[in-house]
Amino acid sequence: GDSVTQMEGPVTLSEEAFLTINCTYTATGYPSLFWYVQYPGEGLQLLLKATKADDKGSNKGFEATYRKETTSFHLEKGSVQVSDSAVYFCALWNGDKIIFGKGTRLHILP
Amino acid sequence: DAGVIQSPRHEVTEMGQEVTLRCKPISGHNSLFWYRQTMMRGLELLIYFNNNVPIDDSGMPEDRFSAKMPNASFSTLKIQPSEPRDSAVYFCASSPGPSRVGEAFFGQGTRLTVV
Numbered sequence: 164g165d166s167v168t169q170m171e172g173p174v175t176l177s178e179e180a181f182l183t184i185n186c187t188y189t190a191t192g193y194p195s196l197f198w199y200v201q202y203p204g205e206g207l208q209l210l211l212k213a214t215k216a217d218d219k220g221s222n223k224g225f226e227a228t229y230r231k232e233t234t235s236f237h238l239e240k241g242s243v244q245v246s247d248s249a250v251y252f253c254a255l256w257n258g259d260k261i262i263f264g265k266g267t268r269l270h271i272l273p
Numbered sequence: 274d275a276g277v278i279q280s281p282r283h284e285v286t287e288m289g290q291e292v293t294l295r296c297k298p299i300s301g302h303n304s305l306f307w308y309r310q311t312m313m314r315g316l317e318l319l320i321y322f323n324n325n326v327p328i329d330d331s332g333m334p335e336d337r338f339s340a341k342m343p344n345a346s347f348s349t350l351k352i353q354p355s356e357p358r359d360s361a362v363y364f365c366a367s368s369p370g371p372s373r374v375g376e377a378f379f380g381q382g383t384r385l386t387v388v
Contacts, residue, residue, distance in 0.1 A: 185386075195375045206364050206379025234384070252316065256375025260329060260360075261306070265315040 186253035277380035298367030
């Protein structure tokens with residue numbers, strides 16, 4: 164079945180460091196891809212999305228590019244802030260339902 | 274826009290009791306999802322509805338769990354009888370439909386503790 168695999172955390176970085184969280188997917192057809200973020204005590208929020216190959220989603224300084232050839236959708240940010248500390252979920256929509264990865268916890272140290 | 278509203282925010286109950294979780298989706302959204310989140314298993318899809326009709330309940334763990342959506346503005350998830358292993362955070366999410374597929378708006382969750 165369709166699935167999403169993302170790097171295990173926690174990921175700990177210093178403020179202003181470069182961030183990459185890896186995500187790969189398995190799906191039949193051409194899914195839409197998403198990154199969601201969950202802050203402590205809250206539900207998930209949509210961070211960015213890409214609906215077709217080579218699309219780049221971006222929001223709040225975060226970016227991810229839909230790479231069909233490598234079935235990947237890695238999340239990047241050039242300079243992280245303490246306020247970016249959260250759990251990040253990669254997800255896909257396969258035409259039937261949303262499938263989430265297990266999440267990656269990110270800690271940013273001041 | 275008030276967002277997805279879940280109640281209660283916290284529920285503590287004794288094993289064997291019935292528990293009902295409630296959700297009000299965003300007005301105009303036509304898909305509704307119930308998820309369960311635990312440290313061990315991550316985020317699990319329990320059931321989802323399109324236009325108030327249950328589409329896929331294959332994630333419902335067992336017959337003790339049931340979900341209803343009597344109208345477009347309300348859904349319930351019921352556990353009867355509850356067991357300690359049901360302790361988790363339960364999220365409801367709604368989605369606006371074909372033009373924005375895959376975009377889910379989550380409530381703040383209900384933290385359920387069964388003792």
